[in-house]
Amino acid sequence: MAAAGPIPILKIGSTLLATIQIELVDTVVDAFQGDVLEGIETHGASGLIVDISALETVDSYVARMLANTAKMAKLMGTQTVIVGMRPAVAATLVRMGYFMDGINTALSLEEGLDLLGEARTPEAE
Amino acid sequence: MAAAGPIPILKIGSTLLATIQIELVDTVVDAFQGDVLEGIETHGASGLIVDISALETVDSYVARMLANTAKMAKLMGTQTVIVGMRPAVAATLVRMGYFMDGINTALSLEEGLDLLGEARTPEAE
Numbered sequence: 001m002a003a004a005g006p007i008p009i010l011k012i013g014s015t016l017l018a019t020i021q022i023e024l025v026d027t028v029v030d031a032f033q034g035d036v037l038e039g040i041e042t043h044g045a046s047g048l049i050v051d052i053s054a055l056e057t058v059d060s061y062v063a064r065m066l067a068n069t070a071k072m073a074k075l076m077g078t079q080t081v082i083v084g085m086r087p088a089v090a091a092t093l094v095r096m097g098y099f100m101d102g103i104n105t106a107l108s109l110e111e112g113l114d115l116l117g118e119a120r121t122p123e124a125e
Numbered sequence: 126m127a128a129a130g131p132i133p134i135l136k137i138g139s140t141l142l143a144t145i146q147i148e149l150v151d152t153v154v155d156a157f158q159g160d161v162l163e164g165i166e167t168h169g170a171s172g173l174i175v176d177i178s179a180l181e182t183v184d185s186y187v188a189r190m191l192a193n194t195a196k197m198a199k200l201m202g203t204q205t206v207i208v209g210m211r212p213a214v215a216a217t218l219v220r221m222g223y224f225m226d227g228i229n230t231a232l233s234l235e236e237g238l239d240l241l242g243e244a245r246t247p248e249a250e
Contacts, residue, residue: 072218075214075215075219077210
């Protein structure tokens, strides 16, 4: 259960940005979920962006984790946007019958921030 | 099964604030629901905030009570926001398949008040 390099979580205004840059093995996935939720609590983040543009593949376990993390964040009062999904990943998820209902998505980080209203309310922190 | 201390219900403007500070046993849960609904009627509250930040765990009974209380308040014309859900609680609820659909949530009391529009209409009472 070694942490195979944590996923960096940055803060932009009142939004947390998690950029997944490594292929996700199960232990990293579980740690990621906990880290993100604790980050939300610690920073009082009103938005969460998960950038998956580096991922060439997303299996059903990871897809479910992403969807569940978004639901957990929602219960805590935080909106989640998944950004940068590659065409092949989107195609695979839909073919698996996994539509990520109720999950916000955006093409890019910029549009994700825009969706969360972060761009319109620049905060000095 | 003695009443283990009632849950305090405060009034902020036209919003009722219930802060759950004790672990909830079933009798307290049932009394709480009645107290909150009566409080809404008595004070003509347009909003209800339930602060659960002190709860380390929420079982399915309590989760259902919270969701049902919100639905009952809704029928009476009052919006409910559940604030301060801890990461572990959110994780457990989602893993149980309990998403609290249609329930408003916010990170903090402040954001909950903001969501209810209370912050924008300070009332002297």
